[in-house]
Amino acid sequence: MITTTVRGAGPLYAQVRELLTGRISAGEWQPGQLIPSEMRLAQELQVSQGTVRKAIDELVAANVLVRQQGKGTFVATHDTHRALFHFFHIVGDDGNKALPASHVVSCRRRRATSREMSALALAPGTRGIEIERIRYLNDRPTIRETIVVPTGLFADLGKSRRCDLPNTLYELYEHRYGITIHRAEERLRAVAANAKDAELLEIASGAPLLEVERTALTLDGTPVELRVSRCDTRDHHYYSHLT
Amino acid sequence: MITTTVRGAGPLYAQVRELLTGRISAGEWQPGQLIPSEMRLAQELQVSQGTVRKAIDELVAANVLVRQQGKGTFVATHDTHRALFHFFHIVGDDGNKALPASHVVSCRRRRATSREMSALALAPGTRGIEIERIRYLNDRPTIRETIVVPTGLFADLGKSRRCDLPNTLYELYEHRYGITIHRAEERLRAVAANAKDAELLEIASGAPLLEVERTALTLDGTPVELRVSRCDTRDHHYYSHLT
DNA sequence: GAGTGGTCTAGACCACGCT
DNA sequence: GCGTGGTCTAGACCACTCT
Numbered sequence: 225m226i227t228t229t230v231r232g233a234g235p236l237y238a239q240v241r242e243l244l245t246g247r248i249s250a251g252e253w254q255p256g257q258l259i260p261s262e263m264r265l266a267q268e269l270q271v272s273q274g275t276v277r278k279a280i281d282e283l284v285a286a287n288v289l290v291r292q293q294g295k296g297t298f299v300a301t302h303d304t305h306r307a308l309f310h311f312f313h314i315v316g317d318d319g320n321k322a323l324p325a326s327h328v329v330s331c332r333r334r335r336a337t338s339r340e341m342s343a344l345a346l347a348p349g350t351r352g353i354e355i356e357r358i359r360y361l362n363d364r365p366t367i368r369e370t371i372v373v374p375t376g377l378f379a380d381l382g383k384s385r386r387c388d389l390p391n392t393l394y395e396l397y398e399h400r401y402g403i404t405i406h407r408a409e410e411r412l413r414a415v416a417a418n419a420k421d422a423e424l425l426e427i428a429s430g431a432p433l434l435e436v437e438r439t440a441l442t443l444d445g446t447p448v449e450l451r452v453s454r455c456d457t458r459d460h461h462y463y464s465h466l467t
Numbered sequence: 468m469i470t471t472t473v474r475g476a477g478p479l480y481a482q483v484r485e486l487l488t489g490r491i492s493a494g495e496w497q498p499g500q501l502i503p504s505e506m507r508l509a510q511e512l513q514v515s516q517g518t519v520r521k522a523i524d525e526l527v528a529a530n531v532l533v534r535q536q537g538k539g540t541f542v543a544t545h546d547t548h549r550a551l552f553h554f555f556h557i558v559g560d561d562g563n564k565a566l567p568a569s570h571v572v573s574c575r576r577r578r579a580t581s582r583e584m585s586a587l588a589l590a591p592g593t594r595g596i597e598i599e600r601i602r603y604l605n606d607r608p609t610i611r612e613t614i615v616v617p618t619g620l621f622a623d624l625g626k627s628r629r630c631d632l633p634n635t636l637y638e639l640y641e642h643r644y645g646i647t648i649h650r651a652e653e654r655l656r657a658v659a660a661n662a663k664d665a666e667l668l669e670i671a672s673g674a675p676l677l678e679v680e681r682t683a684l685t686l687d688g689t690p691v692e693l694r695v696s697r698c699d700t701r702d703h704h705y706y707s708h709l710t
Numbered sequence: 711g712a713g714t715g716g717t718c719t720a721g722a723c724c725a726c727g728c729t
Numbered sequence: 730g731c732g733t734g735g736t737c738t739a740g741a742c743c744a745c746t747c748t
Contacts, residue, residue: 235736261714272738277715285528287710293715294745311709315654408709411558413700414657414675432657432675437704457656461680464653464707466554467530478717504733515719520734536734537726 225269236271240279243269248288248299249444255301255404259289262297288406288443302404307392311408314367314455315463323391324359324367329424331355331387333375340372343439343450351375353382355389358424361460365425368454377403377448394440397448406443412436412462415454425456434462468512479514483522486512491531491542492687498544498647502532505540531649531686545648550635554651557610557698558706566634567602567610572667574598574630576618583615586682586693594618596625598632601667604703608668611697620646620691637683640691649686655679655705658697668699677705 225239244259253259262280266273280297283289287310290298300306308323315321336344336352346352352372359367371393373381378401382389390396397403415435422429433454440449455462468482487502496502505523509516523540526532530553533541543549551566558564579587579595589595595615602610614636616624621644625632633639640646658678665672676697683692698705 237736263714274739275737278736280715291715292746294713294747296714296746313707313709406710410707410709412655412677412705412707414677414698415700416675430673432659434655434657434677438709455657457658462655464556464655466556466651466653466681467649480717506733517720518718521717523734534734535727537728537732539733 225271237275237278237282240265240269240271240276241282244279244283245288245443249442251402253299254402255299255398257299258296259299302392302394302398304392307394311394311405313410313462313464314361314460316361316460322361324361326369326389326391327358327360328387328389329356329358331382331389336372336374340450344372344374344447346374353378355382355387357389364456366456366460368421368424369451370453371449371451373449377401393449403448404442405440405448408438408440410436410438417454421454425454427456431456433457436462468514480518480521480525483508483512483514483519484525487522487526488531488686492685494645496542497645498542498641500542501539502542545635545637545641547635547638550637554637554648556653556705556707557604557703559604559703565604567604569600569602569612569632569634571630571632572599572601574625574632579615579617583693587615587617587690589617596621598625598630600632607699609699609703611664611667612694613696614692614694616692620644636692646691647685648683648691651681651683653679653681660697664697668697670699674699676700679705 225236247253259265260268262273262276265276269276280289280291284291287300290300292298304323308321312323314324332354333351334354336346336350340346340352341348341350352374355371357369357371358365359369361367378397381401394405397405413435415433417425417427417429417431417433419429421427421433422431425433434457436453436455438449438451438453439447440451441447468479490496502508503511505516505519508519512519523532523534527534530543533543535541547566551564555566557567575597576594577597579589579593583589583595584591584593587595595617598614600612600614601608602612604610621640624644637648640648656678658676660668660670660672660674660676662672664670664676665674668676677700679696679698681692681694681696682690683694684690
């Protein structure tokens with residue numbers, strides 16, 4: 225494979241994989257879009273189809289690309305299914321799983337805290353947008369969510385009159401700001417409900433809550449969102465599969 | 468590929484994969500053991516090396532096999548590394564990760580509860596072995612663990628004088644009982660510490676604890692252990708990576 | 711029928727571990 | 730030097746989608 229810039233060592237298929245990743249990361253191929261066929265890519269990059277195939281295989285395994293036999297290969301997109309199965313791990317104790325309805329409580333701009341600056345790699349003094357919302361499961365307020373994103377990437381987020389945000393924010397990030405969340409890290413703790421938690425979730429102050437702190441990252445590893453969810457786990461739990 | 472028993476449809480490599488899985492599951496190839504080379508398997512099964520390779524690729528991805536260039540392919544085994552990186556998700560808030568020391572509190576035989584019977588697919592009235600232990604992180608009691616396994620599979624477990632069990636039980640299951648834990652499901656909740664939790668973990672009664680209920684399964688999907696861990700998450704958290 | 715990904719094969723050469 | 734897995738290639742045929 226010949227490229228203008230010297231691409232470091234490693235196997236050919238890894239170089240092809242990184243090249244494809246770069247094009248997607250740069251927005252050359254948008255989410256949902258059809259990428260060139262394996263044959264075309266092989267010709268363009270002067271490698272065999274099998275090498276392109278191996279590169280694509282790995283990107284499919286990493287949820288970056290999606291194959292559809294007979295149609296082609298597409299850049300993965302954020303839909304309700306992905307939100308539910310890859311980025312929402314709260315399940316009813318009866319096994320039911322559904323995306324909770326959301327109600328925005330507040331939406332404001334403020335300085336980032338030191339925790340937010342370190343988690344999102346922000347310069348001191350950077351301003352962020354804070355969205356607070358309550359999410360309902362079985363018609364009961366179950367999750368109190370505080371979401372912080374830097375103003376730089378999401379300039380006009382929540383500036384419309386009534387903070388009318390969709391339930392699945394990652395679809396909004398993708399369609400409106402061209403930012404695709406690729407993976408996330410979550411840190412879970414048990415905490416005691418404070419007065420505000422108690423009021424919003426209609427529980428006793430001091431009751432145990434599951435706190436999930438999530439950092440969401442783009443394909444190139446940039447952290448773009450810090451989200452803290454406090455969940456009433458009396459009828460629900462967080463599900464994790466270990467391999 | 469010709470086999471005595473008719474193996475259902477599907478691609479050749481999937482049939483090879485299931486055949487290899489079956490041999491491992493049946494104990495024909497033990498954990499840590501070298502399996503035949505790709506060439507030998509290809510000859511034996513009358514398929515190409517590439518087909519065997521694809522089957523093995525998938526089993527490596529599923530942590531069933533491990534390749535070592537120049538040496539061969541081995542059945543995956545439970546060592547300290549796997550315990551720490553695949554089956555232990557509690558991390559210090561400072562980023563430190565270490566297996567906690569364990570102290571067995573009690574070890575007894577009793578009837579399984581209905582919860583245990585459903586989680587482990589046991590017949591009513593089945594007896595189980597219950598191990599209770601405290602695990603220490605930074606020299607402080609941090610996790611209270613209750614482990615239940617059926618007596619059928621682990622006949623003499625904990626019958627030695629002083630319940631002297633190793634820190635990583637899955638290594639014991641593998642070496643002593645020929646049972647390999649392949650994957651696990653965890654359900655997390657926040658709960659309030661009861662009197663016993665408070666005493667053993669040296670915290671206030673009612674303090675929030677992270678409860679992790681784990682079902683551990685073998686390669687063929689049989690559940691063999693139910694483990695409930697109650698964790699003091701004031702200085703630690705449960706880490707989860709989403710893709 | 712043309713184009714796509716999915717499977718299967720065969721062969722070449724490389725990198726590594728052992729003896 | 731030999732056997733192992735790791736990479737790369739080339740070509741055949743199948744299954745699916747769309748026109």
